Amino acid sequence: MxxxxxxxxxxxxxxxxxxxxxxxxxxxxxxxxxxxxxxxxxxxxxxxxxxxxxxxxxxxxxxxxxxxxxxxxxxxxAGRSLLIDALLDARPQVRARAAARLGWRRDRGAVGPLIAALASAEGETCALLDALGAIGDPVAIPAVRPFAGRKLLSRRRSAVEALRLLGDLEGLAEHADRIRATLPEPLLTALDAIDPDDPRPGAEDAIVSVFPSVEDQYRGLALDTLYELGTPVAVAAIRAVLPGLRFDRVYHWRYLKSIYKRSMLRHDAVTFGLLSHAIEARGRQTKGVAASVKSGLDGGVHHTRIFARPTQRYLRRLAWRYLRNLARHRPDRYAAAAAEALVPYGPEDAREPSGLYGAFADCYLLNRILHNQGDRLVLDHSRLSFRWRDADSFRAPADRREEAFPDRWDAHPRAYLRLLGSSRLPSVHAFALRAVEERHRDILGDASVEELLPMLRAPHEPTVRLGLDELRRRFDPEHPDLLLVDRLIADQIPEARELARSWLRESSPLWTRDAEWVVLFTTSGDPDLSMLAAGLAADRLKSDPGLRRILSARLLDLFRQPEAQPGSLDAYLLIARDALLDDLDEQLDLDTLIHLILTGPPQAQALGGDLLARRPEAVEKLGLEGLSQLANHEIAAVRAATHALLRLAVDRFRDDPGPLLMLVESDWPDTRVVAFGLLRDGLGPDVLGPPGLMGLLDSNRVDVQDVARVLVLRHVDRFDPVELVPRLVEHPHPNMRRFALDLVIDHLPDGAEALDRLSWFFRAALFDLRPERPVKRRIINFLRDRGLRDPFQARVAAELLGDFARSATRSDADRALHAVVSILIAHPDTPSDVSIGHSAGGVA
Missing domain, CATH: 2.20.140 (q64v53_bacfr protein fold)
Structure with missing residues (x-):
């Protein structure tokens, strides 16, 4: 530079x-x-x-x-002598301005006069302390230290931040010991439990999690105290908590303002950017509230407005004044601070455009940074809003730059990477993208992966494309950066994972030679990518038993853990089934395998089912009761393995068919099919006996009833239909009632006694209020045929048919009368209310 x-x-x-x-x-x-x-x-x-x-x-x-x-x-x-002379001015505000300017100049020749002025300072004390800290000469430490213990917040703040800039570690440590005790107990406990200098993301979570337990009126003070400590964890916790605080509450705002001023003294660009934006955004929502506040200067209570519009406007101007002073006196810091001020702006900051006032007219600092050197915008000083000068000003010029201090941006162009990776406004992306593509393309080559990856989630498609192009340019399939591939695999950005997949394919000839990378990629956490890696490494897996053993052991570890989300282990199940069943079978004893089936996630249970089918010794281990339980398992693979074991154990059911009879009532059709097969072909009626068959007939499941009917009809000679029919008729399912009729018609023994014992059945069927006509016709025909056989059955049949003929509909009555007449013709002596006459040449 x-x-x-x-x-x-x-x-x-x-x-x-x-x-x-x-x-x-x-x-x-x-x-x-x-x-x-x-x-x-x-x-x-x-x-x-x-x-x-x-x-x-x-x-x-x-x-x-x-x-x-x-x-x-x-x-x-130039000007130092005038400024030093101004330290002796009678007006405190003149002395304060002179001290501030000397501080920005960082002129060590001014340290002596500043220390001398501090001894008799009044309202300008803070400005003098700030100036001594900004100059950074350790000579000032003895003069500054006493102010770090002052009760007045503003003076203590300036003194502590000055000691920080002066490098007084001893003084800061003494002060930290004093203020730690003022922290609320939950925060102090959380702070003591962690390393305060841990810079890793997430280290602050312990503090953030307990912050809601702090009483609301002490939260602002607690945050200012944490920021005063200044450790990386404490500062990160403050940045996480700040968005949830109310700016228009006295016990919040006093300390938020203190943190804001500290961030500028400390040149903490990130906190400065967050609070600058928050002050501007909250100012659109509130005009402040009135409150009675005790003054730190005179101890009196004063009625004032908290976070009022004048305060908001003053602080918004202060933010730009700070950036402007950075550009003039600390040019190496300006671009980074300006970038952090732009990052928090997002679509929610837009307003409805009105005339020459655009969507972001109220974003004062945004417009100052991006358009201050142009002439297209005009500032309304009373509202701190920008409007376009005229209708022609809407179009950005292509031949000149409008941002403030463009040379400061050019001197430190890495600030553009921060915008491309974190900004949420397309207009900011367009500003940074134009600078990178036209003037600073080389910074992409020096960018770290941490700087490039966020570009892939940018709300600006050209930024996403730029990041992807740079990552692709860096990747060499002949010398692949597999650590980078691994990082992209774990990224939450879909574009990053897709890029990792393409790199995985391109570099597969190299990484598939290394067992560690094969295991890492096939157990990546991304199921789709794991399947891709397994497919690419398939040949290696087939030919390398050692690799299969390593991978199978790793997969077993995964299967023993709960699913991170539904389906996350599906790919690993496919890998195990395709390539590792033999190796897994060797690594699992039977007890471990059963435990995996009973307690593992669904995919582990399915894998356990595949392996269980290979273990005939499980029949002895599980017994009939255990097999019956697994046969009702919700995982199909477990049921399928159990079915194979049930077939091996068929002889055991000869002594105790009870579990098998329970399985035919299973909710799973495949289990019922296996049970049917064993009952029908493996055991047969000899083992079940009439009680077992009757139990099957009692089922409410149609498929069980069908099997029972087949078995009964196959061995109908073992049953007495006269005893069986009442049980079937009592069954609520219509299938059984139809089966009862089939048994009666096809298998009722000949003779009047059997027919008479089932007369109730015939009456119930004939006199049913909701009859089935085919059923009635079959019974009428059946009774007619039985009545024709002999006089004894004729008497029973004629009585039943005659009673029915008197109450039935005409068609059914005519059919019943014809049946009776047929019986009377064959057996004229049969008693009946129906008589046959010839006087009319027909039947009477």
Whole structure:
């Protein structure tokens, strides 16, 4: 970076003014001269002296040496004497402004006068302390230390931050011991339980989690105390908690304002950016509230407004004033601070456009940073809102830059990477993208993966494309960065994972040679990618028993853990089934396998089922009761394995068919099918006996009833239909009633006694209020046929048919009468209310 010109003044010498500057050496690109111009006044400087040329790396040191040499001649920065004289002014506000300007200049020659002014300071005490801290000369430590113990928050704050900048570790440690005791108990306990200097993301979670337990009125003070401690964990916790606080509450706002001022003194760009945006955003929601507040200066209670509009406007201007001073006096810090101020802006900050007021007209700091050097926007000072100058101003110029201090951005272009990775506004992305593509393309090559990956989730498609292109450019399939692949696999960004998949395919000839990478990629945590890796490494798995053993052991570890989310282990189950069953079978004893089936996640249970089918010894281990339980398992693979074991154990059911009879009532159709097969073909009716068959007939399941009917009909000679029919008729399912009718018609023994014993059945069927006509016709035909056989059955049949004929509908009555007549013709002596007459030439 080329140093800024320095103006020096010597009130006693012949040359009172000197200007030191740097410029590129003519005809020697990349080299620079240091130029010194001197004269009696600014308008009359001589040609001066030229030093160099110097390389860009040594330019800053040589420039500083020239300035120091002029200091030996009693030259000092221009204006110092006036500012030092101003420290003696009668007005405190003049003294405070002079101290602030001396602090920004970081002129060590001003330390003595500042310390002297501190002894008699009044309202300007904080400004003097801030200036001493900004200059950073340890000589000031003894003068600053006493103020770190002051009760007044503003003075204590300035003193502590000054000690931090002065590097007074001892004084800071003593102060930290004092203020730690003021923290609420939950926060102090959480802070003591962790390493305060742990910089890792998430280390602050312990503090954040207990913060809600702190009483609301003490939360602001607790946060300011944590920020005063200044450890990485404490600062990270504050940034996480700040968005949830109310700015218009007195016991919040006093300390939020304190943190805000500390962030500027400390040059903590991230906290400064968060609070600058929060003050602006909350200001759109509230005008503040009235409250009675005790003053730290006089101890009196004053009625005032908290977070009122004047306060909001003052702090919004202060944010820009701070950035402007950074650009002028600490140019190396400006770009980073400006980037952090832009990052918190998002779509929620937009308003409804109105006339020349655009969507982001109220975003004061955003417009200051991005458009301050242009002339398209006009500031409404009373509202701190920007409007377009005219309708033609909506279009951004293509040939000039509008951002404030563009040379500061160019000197530190890595700030653009921060915007591309974290900003949520497309307009900010367009600003940073234009700078990178036109002037600073080389910073992408120096960017870390942590800086490139966030670009893939940007709300601006060209930014996403730029990040992807840079990552692709870096990847060499012949020399793959597999650590980078692994990081992308674990990323939450879909584009990153898709890029990792493509790299995995391209570099598979190399990583599949390494067992550690094969195991890592096939157990990546991304099921789809694990399947891809397994497919790419399939040949290696087939030919490498050692690798299979390592991978199977790793998969077993995964299967013993609960699923992170439903389906997350599906890919590992497929890998295990395709390539590792033999190896897994070797590593699991029977007890462990059964435990995996009973307690593992669904995929582990399915895998256990596959392996259980290979273990005939499990029949002895589980017994009939255990097999029956597993046959009703919800995992199909477990049931399938159990079915195979049940077939091996069929002889055991001969002594105790009870479990098998329970399995035919299973909720799982495949288990019932196996049980049916064993009952029908494996055991047969001899083992079941009539009681067992009757138990099957009692089932409410149609498929069980069908099997029972087949078995009964196959061995109908073992049953007495006269005893069986009543039981079937009592069954609620219509299938059994139809089966009862089939048994009666097809298997009722001949003779009047059997027919008479089932007369109730025939009556119930014939006189049913909701009859089935085919059933009635079958019974009528059956009774007619039985009545024709002999006089004894004719009597029973004629009585039943006659009773039915008197109450039935005409069609059924006619059919019943015809049946009776047929019986009477065959057996004329059969008693019946129906008689046959010939007088009319027909039946009466």
């Amino acid at each position: 080329i140093p800024e010109p320095v103006r020096l003044h010597n009130p006693t010498g012949p040359d009172r003014v000197a200007v030191v500057s740097a410029a590129e050496a003519w005809g020697t690109p990349g080299s620079f001269h240091v130029l010194v111009a001197r004269g009696p006044r600014a308008g009359k400087l001589g040609m001066g002296t030229t030093y160099g040329p110097f390389t860009v790396e040594e330019l800053a040191d040589r420039f500083a040496e020239v300035v120091a040499a002029l200091g030996l001649e009693l030259f000092a920065e």
